Amino acid sequence: MLNTATLPLLLKQLGLPNMCANWEEQANNAQEQNWTYAQYLTVLSDKEAADRKQKRIRRHIKEAKLPVGKTLDTFDFKASNSINSAQITALAESTSWVTQASNVMIFGPSGVGKTHLAAAIAHRLIEQGIRAQFMQATSLVQKLQQARAEYKLPETIAKLARYPLLILDDIGYVKKNEAETGVLFELIADRYETNSLLITSNQAFSEWDQIFPDSVMAVAAIDRLVHHATIINIQDDSYRTKAKK
Numbered sequence: 340m341l342n343t344a345t346l347p348l349l350l351k352q353l354g355l356p357n358m359c360a361n362w363e364e365q366a367n368n369a370q371e372q373n374w375t376y377a378q379y380l381t382v383l384s385d386k387e388a389a390d391r392k393q394k395r396i397r398r399h400i401k402e403a404k405l406p407v408g409k410t411l412d413t414f415d416f417k418a419s420n421s422i423n424s425a426q427i428t429a430l431a432e433s434t435s436w437v438t439q440a441s442n443v444m445i446f447g448p449s450g451v452g453k454t455h456l457a458a459a460i461a462h463r464l465i466e467q468g469i470r471a472q473f474m475q476a477t478s479l480v481q482k483l484q485q486a487r488a489e490y491k492l493p494e495t496i497a498k499l500a501r502y503p504l505l506i507l508d509d510i511g512y513v514k515k516n517e518a519e520t521g522v523l524f525e526l527i528a529d530r531y532e533t534n535s536l537l538i539t540s541n542q543a544f545s546e547w548d549q550i551f552p553d554s555v556m557a558v559a560a561i562d563r564l565v566h567h568a569t570i571i572n573i574q575d576d577s578y579r580t581k582a583k584k
Contacts, residue, residue, distance in 0.1 A: 447573030
């Protein structure tokens with residue numbers, strides 16, 4: 340004779356916390372609505388799967404270190420004259436460009452929402468199962484420089500390769516010296532046609548000689564980034580300038 344009193348313990352042992360919390364309630368629903376055994380099990384399994392998905396999304400969003408509150412829902416598309424909301428939504432809703440190791444480049448002056456858009460796109464992609472990491476470009480370069488000094492640069496770049504999408508925010512603030520741009524180029528070269536980059540910059544490609552001191556390296560970096568890329572140019576005044584006006 341089976342003893343249902345042991346069911347909560349068994350569900351915990353099997354790592355099914357949502358089932359453990361809901362089996363009695365759903366059993367009552369099953370009796371009231373004359374569910375079959377299969378229907379009852381399907382309802383419990385569906386709730387368990389949905390709960391696991393939400394926990395995974397929350398864990399991956401925290402892991403990505405995205406700026407808080409920067410989502411598509413909180414972005415004011417009406418305030419911009421040059422941002423195509425349909426294009427941004429398409430990038431956020433489709434994971435294909437990430438699985439194909441393509442890139443997205445967002446250019447524009449300071450204060451036009453580049454960081455917000457980058458974070459919002461990443462946030463929606465994470466909800467669809469894409470792992471991402473958001474980093475200030477200057478912080479990442481410092482991290483890579485330290486890794487090189489400790490002879491651990493290949494291992495550090497390999498760890499970043501675990502993320503199909505890497506967001507480099509404000510790449511234009513990277514200092515123009517060989518040490519910094521050298522490790523940055525190595526990262527770009529490593530991810531070429533294997534993983535995606537989403538980069539924001541207040542400097543157009545024509546000004547990247549201010550980032551890379553070596554013009555050959557600048558051309559090589561740009562060539563790898565644009566080979567498979569969507570380029571977005573924002574030509575608005577900053578929100579602060581608009582508010583002042």
